[in-house]
Amino acid sequence: MLPLSKEQLALLAEKLSDAANLAAGTLIFGQFLSAQPFSLAALAFVGVGVWAFMTAGAVVLIRR
Numbered sequence: 103m104l105p106l107s108k109e110q111l112a113l114l115a116e117k118l119s120d121a122a123n124l125a126a127g128t129l130i131f132g133q134f135l136s137a138q139p140f141s142l143a144a145l146a147f148v149g150v151g152v153w154a155f156m157t158a159g160a161v162v163l164i165r166r
Contacts, residue, residue: 108166115163122156125149
């Protein structure tokens with residue numbers, strides 16, 4: 103892994119958190135734009151899982 107300064111880690115954590123929010127929003131709004139049936143349970147499970155994983159990664163980077 104590349105050695106990153108504290109400022110770089112903070113920026114990476116911030117952007118990872120932004121990407122988590124974008125991924126969750128894409129999963130939710132993508133269902134409305136597609137022609138496939140809406141599956142709320144599967145969508146919620148995957149969306150929350152992706153968001154939690156990326157947000158946890160951001161928290162780990164901030165605490166370094």
